[in-house]
Amino acid sequence: MGGNGGGGTNADKRPNELLGSWFVRSGWSKGELARQVNRRARQLGANHISTDTSRVRRWLDGENPREPIPRILSDLFSERFGCVVSVEDLGLRATRQTLSVSGVDLPWTGPQTVALLSEYSRSDLMLARRGFLGTSLGLSAGPSLIEPMQRWLVPPQSGPCAPQEPRPDSDAAERRRPGRLSKPELELLETTTVMFRRWDAQCGGGLRRKAVVGQLHEVTDLLQEPQSEPTTRKLFKVAAELAELAGWMSYDIGLQPTAQKYFVLALHAAKEAGDKPLGSYILSSMSRQMIHLGRPDDALELIHLAQYGSRDCASPRTQSMLYAMEARAYANMGQPGKCKRAVRMAEESFREADEWDEPDPDWIRFFSEAELCGENSHSYRDLAYVAGRSPAYASLAEPLMRRAVKLFADDSEHQRSYALNLIGMATVHLLRREPEESTRYASQAMDIAKKVRSERVSTRIRKTVDTAARDFGDLAEIVGLTDQLAVDLPETAAQAV
Incomplete structure (x- = not known):
């Protein structure tokens, strides 16, 4: 990549009207934008980036910069306007990236989910700067966010909400597998997750976030070791809860791209655990983030996805929370009739919570x-x-x-x-x-x-x-x-x- 982050051919180049529109509304000069790009690039460790006013002019004239420039520009304009401004919104073309930095469109497979969780949590722990995790810093919104999340609905081999059972022909192999993690150790991991959640509610996301990320990384190490299938499913559930909590804490302290990546990985882990109510809760956290970022349409899509995916197995308390978030989305879209209906549904579902036969999982007890x-x-x-x-x-x-x-x-x-x-x-x-x-x-x-x-x-x-x-x-x-x-x-x- 060239030192100035230049793009490819200039043939048939036309002015980038989308980027120009955002640039004019930002009130920045070309020199100020160049300085911000350079500063953010240094924070990312991309010290070879050296942008100047002439380079900014060339972007406005239609040159497509190479990574990580498009995602840096997306991040800068998102911060400036308080809403998601995607690479596509800027009229830029994102270059193909490796799986670890390809936004939210990730493979829905167990081994790759573990590898990505491990890589991302390790990067988070190693980097001293807040939230700068390489070129994964860009936020996704619109179809580039919603369409990959819809794959969460692809049904598992067994029932709609139950974890998959081991195949009959794998029973002998399962008995021979050593399974390093004991039941008391697994229960301790679950208890520690509950403790972290309490700390977050009481003290905010800025106090214990790194501890949660560290625990998540330890769990991914366990997932890479031989375990029985039931233990593996429980470990995926713990990983999903920890990744959601890491995302929530990141959201709480303003690290929005970091939060989104953790939420997405948490949803992948919840699918591997076969826990659809937990997946619906993760989608609700993503929805809340989209409301915060001024994207209520995306928030509504995520909530409807959560409701559809967990309609047969979510407890009344969880359903009430989802209706309440649906109301928030409709409110921000300026649809009072649908908002009031969702509020009523939230209240009715909550009244049924005391009649629910099973105990609610810890992650929804806050509601x-x-x-x-x-x-x-x-x-x-x-x-x-x-x-x-x-x-x-x-x-x-x-x-x-x-x-x-x-x-x-x-x-x-x-x-x-x-x-x-x-x-x-x-x-x-x-x-x-x-x-x-x-x-x-x-x-x-x-x-x-x-x-x-x-x-x-x-x-x-x-x-x-x-x-x-x-x-x-x-x-x-x-x-x-x-x-x-x-x-x-x-x-x-x-x-x-």
Whole structure:
């Protein structure tokens, strides 16, 4: 690859109007974009990249740069606009890559899932810089994300939700296989995963993320050793839960491409484990990320995929969570009728949870009445914003959010959720043009944010305070809140990974 990241032939070259449009809207100069590309390339270890204004001009004129330039540009523009800007959105052609860095379109096979989990977790542990994992940094969206995920629905050999049983002709081989992992050791791995999940809920994603990635890497080592088939399936389940949690923690501290890659690998592992409810939960995490990134259409596709894939085996609590996420997607798409229907379905499914005969898996136990109220309230709050700050939808959000805040106030294990719902309450009061009440809730959220390593919480507080300052900047309470923000959550403060 050339030192400037140049592309191939210039024959029939025409101006790249898509890249030009994003570039103009960004407000960057050619020199500033070149400097950002060079800085990001150095962070990736691509020290041979040396871009200048003339090279940027050539990209705008239609030259197609080589990797990793397209994915660096995708990442930079995504960060600039707060939504996914794919390589294709920029009018660039991604070059063919090896399996380990080919985005989300990966082979749905056990050995390759293990190899990719091992490689990705090892890279994450080795690199000191936050989230820079080579050319896999690009986010996928639209058909390039949804179509590969649909392969999750390809049925296993046995029932729709049951793990595959060993083939009869393999029984003798299974008996001879040594199986290094004992039952107590496997149970300890499962218990450790539960412990990590508790830490994340209480302390945020920035405190223990590396520990989770390290544990995931250890599990992939075990998966590469001879094990009995039942043990292998359980190890895949542990790997899926750990990869989802690593993705969730990465999402929580703002490492969006890293989070997406872990979610995708977690879904592959869940399929190998034969655990479709777990797969639906992973898809819901991916859906939440897409809502956060301004892609509600993609979020809805992922949730419908989760619902369809687990319709015969997900517990009422899991179904309730999926309906609540469906409501969030519809709200952000500006579809109030479908949003309200999904909210009702979430509430009805949740009422059936107590009648469910089997215990829920640990990964869904977080979805309490408080979470349900918080999710549904956020759906109405989002509808209010999409509808031009509608006071009617804000009024629907207020009692649900109040209930969520009350319940989370008594829950010491879910401090991040408490903070997020306090922020939600602050935004609802801003929509209702009640700045004094908004200030009270935002101040409480700030007190918790100081103890929780969550960039998501900090970012939402900053956005809420910025909105309050823009709309009610002359009020003494808002001035005081802005001052508190500068002291408690200075924007330069780094979140530990």
